[in-house]
Amino acid sequence: MSPYYPPVMISEEQIQNRVAELGEEITRDYADVDELVIVGILKGSFLFMADLARRVSVPRIMEFMALSAYKGTQRDGAVRMIMDMRLDIQDRHVLIVEDIIDTGDTLTYLLENLQARHPASLASCALVKKERENPLDIDVEYVGFEIPDVWAVGYGLDYRERFRALSYIGHMDPEAVDF
Ligand code: IMP
Ligand code: MG
Numbered sequence: 001m002s003p004y005y006p007p008v009m010i011s012e013e014q015i016q017n018r019v020a021e022l023g024e025e026i027t028r029d030y031a032d033v034d035e036l037v038i039v040g041i042l043k044g045s046f047l048f049m050a051d052l053a054r055r056v057s058v059p060r061i062m063e064f065m066a067l068s069a070y071k072g073t074q075r076d077g078a079v080r081m082i083m084d085m086r087l088d089i090q091d092r093h094v095l096i097v098e099d100i101i102d103t104g105d106t107l108t109y110l111l112e113n114l115q116a117r118h119p120a121s122l123a124s125c126a127l128v129k130k131e132r133e134n135p136l137d138i139d140v141e142y143v144g145f146e147i148p149d150v151w152a153v154g155y156g157l158d159y160r161e162r163f164r165a166l167s168y169i170g171h172m173d174p175e176a177v178d179f
Pocket of ligand 1: 044069098099100101102103104105106107150151152153157158159
């Protein structure tokens, strides 16, 4: 069977240009901070995190958390923490790095969970945000791209664990594959 390549929605070049811009913005905003804790949310943020962290030039340390709420393209209930980070973030400046914001449930959970640890500041950065009829009432300080409500894959995003390693973001048509 020949491999299926989802049609391109956001090209590798567009992603890399935007990630560079986000990195500059974050570097400017945190210029006066002695250290920034960048928290990547696994698995979806792994490529974005790797690229973004290299485009930020304030002193920074990296942590990871793993969360899950989906099976395939269907939500299977509440957000679950699968792996916590190691660091105690009390009095530290924290930036959450997420792959994609859809309903906002995952980010809402994260913001509550991390705020309770009393960081010095807490902000979030998402590569992609889905346009929704009812806008979310959470603030996302840094957003890479807004896309319509379709299933996106690639650059960390999966459909049933596939396509995460693509360098671009594509539009998944579940009818086109048999897994
Ligand atoms: P939310 O909690 O509804 O905002 O969903 C956030 C999480 O759902 C993301 O971190 C992704 O893991 C997953 N997700 C939502 N939409 C997509 C998509 O279009 N493609 C791949 N994963 C998605
Ligand atoms: Mg995810």
